[in-house]
Amino acid sequence: MDSHVARIRQALATLDAQDLARLLEPHLAALAELEAEASQLRSANALLRKENRQQRGNAGTWRDQHTARLAGLQRELHADLQVQLRASSGDQAARDQQELTEQILDQLPIPIFLKDRDGRFLRFNSRFEEFTQRSRAEILGRTIDDFASPRWAAATHVEDEQAWSTGRMVTTERRMATFDPPLDVLVSRKVINSGGLSYMLGYFIDISEQRAARAAMQHAVESAEAASRAKSEFLANMSHEIRTPMNGILGMTELVLESDIDAHQRADLTLVKASADALLQIVDDILDFSKIEAGKLDIEEVPFDLRQLVGDTLRAMSLRARQKGLALASEIPPDVPRIMKGDPGRLRQVLLNLVGNAIKFTGAGSVTVQLSIGAEHDGRSEIVFAVRDTGIGVPEEKQHLIFEAFAQVDGSTTRQYGGTGLGLAICRRLVILMQGRIEVHSTPGQGSVFSFAVPLQHTGVAQAAPLPPLAVLAPGQGMNLSANDGGLIVGEGDLPPPSAGAQHAQGASARGGLRVLLAEDNPVNQRLAVRLLEKLGHRVTLVDSGLAVLERAARGEHDVILMDVQMPGLDGLAATRQIRQRESMQGGHVPIIAMTARAMAGDRERCLEAGMDDYLAKPVDSQQLRDMLLRYQPDSGHQLLDWRGALQRLDGDAELLLELAALFLHDGPQLWQELGEALAAGDQPRSTRAVHSLKGVLVNFGAARAVALAEQLSAALHAGQPWQLAAGRLEPALQQVYEALNELIAGGIDAMAAPPS
Structure with missing residues (x-):
C-alpha cells in the first residue's frame, strides 16, 4: 500500500500541483480513510487468530471484501491519474504548438490578423502592431472602430461585409498616410472555418515599390505616347509644309514640259522634276516608316x-x-x-x-x-x-x-x-x-x-x-x-502614250466637263489647280476658306468640290461635316474630294470619316486628277465600272479581265458575308481586314462609288464610330457592281472594243 501511495505521490509531483490537487482531492481523502482502516485491520488480525476456525471464515470474508474495495479504489485512482496525465500532456503540447505558431507569425514580413464575426481582433502578429502603430493591448479584443480613423474604419466595414457575404477573397488597395513617406498596401481578407466557428483571416502586403514602379512606368508610357504624338504631329506638319510647295513645283514643271520649249529647256526642266521627285521620295520614305512603326x-x-x-x-x-x-x-x-x-x-x-x-x-x-x-x-x-x-x-x-x-x-x-x-x-x-x-x-x-x-x-x-x-x-x-x-x-x-482612261477623261472633259468648286488657300496651288482643271475642260469656281465653301456649296451649282484640308478659319474637315449635316436635312449629295498635302497615316481615314468621297494627296499630277474626276462625270452615271482603265492595267488582255470579273462574282458575295459576320460579332480587326480586301478587289474594276463607300466604312471602323449607315450604302452599290460585271461578261470582248459613248 505504501509503495502504491509513494508512486502516486511521485507521479503527482511531476504534475502541476496547483492544477491537479483540485481534481484529485476526493481520491486522496478516500485513500487516507483506507490507510486508517488498514491499520485497524492489522490489529484485528491478531485477535482473530485466537478465535474459532468457524469464525475465521467470517473474518476472512470481511477482510477479503475490504481488500477488494481497496484494490478497486487503487485501480480507479490509477486510471484517473492516467487520464489526467494524458490531458496534462495534451495541454502542454497544445501550448507548445501555440507558442510555435506565434513565433512563426511574428517572423513573417507581412501583417496578419484574425477577427471574429463581430469584428473583434483575436490574434495578430507583431508586424500588424507595427503597421497599425498600436500596442497589443490596444488591439486585442477590440474592433477597427476603436483605433482607426473613421474613414479607414468605414472602408474596412464595407470590405469585411463583402467577404462575409460572398465567401470569396476580397482584396483592395489602401494608402497608409500616417507613415512618412506614406505606404501603399494591398489588404486581403477571407472567411475561414474552424471548430464549427467562422473567422476572418486577413493580411497586408506593402506594394509601395510596385506602385512607384507602376507610376514610373505609366509616366514613361505617357511620355512615350506624348513623344509619339509630337513626332507624328511634326511629321504631319513637315509633310504638309514640304508637299505644299512641291505640289506647285511639280505641277508647274509638268505644265511647262507639255508646252512648246526647246530641247535644252526640256532637259533642264526634266532635271528639276527629277530632283523634286527625289525630295518627295525622301518625304514618302519617312512617312511610310512612321506608318509601319505605328502599326497602321x-x-x-x-x-x-x-x-x-x-x-x-x-x-x-x-x-x-x-x-x-x-x-x-x-x-x-x-x-x-x-x-x-x-x-x-x-x-x-x-x-x-x-x-x-x-x-x-x-x-x-x-x-x-x-x-x-x-x-x-x-x-x-x-x-x-x-x-x-x-x-x-x-x-x-x-x-x-x-x-x-x-x-x-x-x-x-x-x-x-x-x-x-x-x-x-x-x-x-x-x-x-x-x-x-x-x-x-x-x-x-x-x-x-x-x-x-x-x-x-x-x-x-x-x-x-x-x-x-x-x-x-x-x-x-x-x-x-x-x-x-x-x-x-x-x-x-x-515615254508611253497616255492611257485609255486618260484619253477618255480628256474626251469627256471636251464635252463640257464638270463644274468644280475649288477650295484652296495657297496662291501657287490655286494657280496650278485652276490651270490643270481648265486644261482638262472643267469650269472652276475658286474660294480660299471653309466658310466660303459653305456659302457657295449652299447654292447647289457645282458637280464636285475639291477641298483642301488645312485652311484658315474653318478647315476642310469641319466644312465637309457641315455640308453633310445640311444635306441630311435638305437632301442631295455633292461629291467632295480631299486634295491635301496631309499624307500621314490616318489622314485619308479622317477625310472619309468626315464625309468626303475621295482623297488625293499632294503633289497631284494631271493624270491623277483626270482619273479622279472621271469617276464623277455626270454623263457616265458616276462611272459604275471603269473597265477601260482596268483593261489598260491588264495590258489590254480582255479575256483576263473577263476571268477576273467572273472570279469576283463568285468571291464577292463570300467577302460580303464574311464582312457582315465580323460586323455583327463586333470583331473590329476582322471587319477591317474584310472591308480592306473587298475594297482592293473593287479597285481592279474601277468601281469608284463602291470603293468610296468601302473606304467610308473602313474609316468608320478605324475611328470606332457607328458603321451601319456606311454598310447600308455599300450593299446596294455592290449589287450594282455585280450587275455591271454580268453585263460586261455578257457583252464579251466585242463590247469592250466599242468606242466610248
Missing part, C-alpha cells in the same frame, strides 16, 4: 496580275534608267502563275524601292527583275522576286546592317550616294508583314541580288498563254510597251 498598315489579299505588277514597276523606273544609260528587263518563266491573290500595292512598293536602289548604285550595265516559284504549302505558292544589278555591290561585313533603319553602307560626309537609310528597312518590314523574307547576295565591284519571297494564294483563274522570258536591251535601243508581244523591255526611247 493593313495587308490585303486581292487578285492581281504578277506580270502587270512587274511591268508597272519598270515603266515607273524607266526615266531614271534612261538618264543613266541602263537597260531594264524582266525574266518571268512560263510556269509562274499570272493571277495571284496578295497585296499588289505593298509588293509594288517593295519592288520599286529595290529597283530604284539598283539603278542608283549601278553606273553601267543593267537591272533585271526575275520571278520564280519557291515552296508550295496550304494552297499558296511562294513567289520569289529577285532584283539583279551590275552595280558597286555591298561589302560582306555591311550586308547584315543595310536592312536596319537609318543604316547605310557609307555614312561618311564624303559618301557618293545619298538617301535616308530607310528604304530597305521599309522593304524588310513590309515583307515581314506579308509573311515573307528578304535577303541580299552581293560581291563588291560585280553587283548585287536583292530577293524577297512572299506566299501568294492561288485564284483558280486560268493562266494566260505562256509568256516568253524578257530580254535585256542594250542602252540605245527603243522602248517597246506593246501589250501583244508577250514581253516587256525598257530601254531608252519615248
Whole structure:
C-alpha cells in the first residue's frame, strides 16, 4: 500500500500541483480513510487468530471484501491519474504548438490578423502592431472602430461585409498616410472555418515599390505616347509644309514640259522634276516608316496580275534608267502563275524601292527583275522576286546592317550616294508583314541580288498563254510597251502614250466637263489647280476658306468640290461635316474630294470619316486628277465600272479581265458575308481586314462609288464610330457592281472594243 501511495505521490509531483490537487482531492481523502482502516485491520488480525476456525471464515470474508474495495479504489485512482496525465500532456503540447505558431507569425514580413464575426481582433502578429502603430493591448479584443480613423474604419466595414457575404477573397488597395513617406498596401481578407466557428483571416502586403514602379512606368508610357504624338504631329506638319510647295513645283514643271520649249529647256526642266521627285521620295520614305512603326498598315489579299505588277514597276523606273544609260528587263518563266491573290500595292512598293536602289548604285550595265516559284504549302505558292544589278555591290561585313533603319553602307560626309537609310528597312518590314523574307547576295565591284519571297494564294483563274522570258536591251535601243508581244523591255526611247482612261477623261472633259468648286488657300496651288482643271475642260469656281465653301456649296451649282484640308478659319474637315449635316436635312449629295498635302497615316481615314468621297494627296499630277474626276462625270452615271482603265492595267488582255470579273462574282458575295459576320460579332480587326480586301478587289474594276463607300466604312471602323449607315450604302452599290460585271461578261470582248459613248 505504501509503495502504491509513494508512486502516486511521485507521479503527482511531476504534475502541476496547483492544477491537479483540485481534481484529485476526493481520491486522496478516500485513500487516507483506507490507510486508517488498514491499520485497524492489522490489529484485528491478531485477535482473530485466537478465535474459532468457524469464525475465521467470517473474518476472512470481511477482510477479503475490504481488500477488494481497496484494490478497486487503487485501480480507479490509477486510471484517473492516467487520464489526467494524458490531458496534462495534451495541454502542454497544445501550448507548445501555440507558442510555435506565434513565433512563426511574428517572423513573417507581412501583417496578419484574425477577427471574429463581430469584428473583434483575436490574434495578430507583431508586424500588424507595427503597421497599425498600436500596442497589443490596444488591439486585442477590440474592433477597427476603436483605433482607426473613421474613414479607414468605414472602408474596412464595407470590405469585411463583402467577404462575409460572398465567401470569396476580397482584396483592395489602401494608402497608409500616417507613415512618412506614406505606404501603399494591398489588404486581403477571407472567411475561414474552424471548430464549427467562422473567422476572418486577413493580411497586408506593402506594394509601395510596385506602385512607384507602376507610376514610373505609366509616366514613361505617357511620355512615350506624348513623344509619339509630337513626332507624328511634326511629321504631319513637315509633310504638309514640304508637299505644299512641291505640289506647285511639280505641277508647274509638268505644265511647262507639255508646252512648246526647246530641247535644252526640256532637259533642264526634266532635271528639276527629277530632283523634286527625289525630295518627295525622301518625304514618302519617312512617312511610310512612321506608318509601319505605328502599326497602321493593313495587308490585303486581292487578285492581281504578277506580270502587270512587274511591268508597272519598270515603266515607273524607266526615266531614271534612261538618264543613266541602263537597260531594264524582266525574266518571268512560263510556269509562274499570272493571277495571284496578295497585296499588289505593298509588293509594288517593295519592288520599286529595290529597283530604284539598283539603278542608283549601278553606273553601267543593267537591272533585271526575275520571278520564280519557291515552296508550295496550304494552297499558296511562294513567289520569289529577285532584283539583279551590275552595280558597286555591298561589302560582306555591311550586308547584315543595310536592312536596319537609318543604316547605310557609307555614312561618311564624303559618301557618293545619298538617301535616308530607310528604304530597305521599309522593304524588310513590309515583307515581314506579308509573311515573307528578304535577303541580299552581293560581291563588291560585280553587283548585287536583292530577293524577297512572299506566299501568294492561288485564284483558280486560268493562266494566260505562256509568256516568253524578257530580254535585256542594250542602252540605245527603243522602248517597246506593246501589250501583244508577250514581253516587256525598257530601254531608252519615248515615254508611253497616255492611257485609255486618260484619253477618255480628256474626251469627256471636251464635252463640257464638270463644274468644280475649288477650295484652296495657297496662291501657287490655286494657280496650278485652276490651270490643270481648265486644261482638262472643267469650269472652276475658286474660294480660299471653309466658310466660303459653305456659302457657295449652299447654292447647289457645282458637280464636285475639291477641298483642301488645312485652311484658315474653318478647315476642310469641319466644312465637309457641315455640308453633310445640311444635306441630311435638305437632301442631295455633292461629291467632295480631299486634295491635301496631309499624307500621314490616318489622314485619308479622317477625310472619309468626315464625309468626303475621295482623297488625293499632294503633289497631284494631271493624270491623277483626270482619273479622279472621271469617276464623277455626270454623263457616265458616276462611272459604275471603269473597265477601260482596268483593261489598260491588264495590258489590254480582255479575256483576263473577263476571268477576273467572273472570279469576283463568285468571291464577292463570300467577302460580303464574311464582312457582315465580323460586323455583327463586333470583331473590329476582322471587319477591317474584310472591308480592306473587298475594297482592293473593287479597285481592279474601277468601281469608284463602291470603293468610296468601302473606304467610308473602313474609316468608320478605324475611328470606332457607328458603321451601319456606311454598310447600308455599300450593299446596294455592290449589287450594282455585280450587275455591271454580268453585263460586261455578257457583252464579251466585242463590247469592250466599242468606242466610248
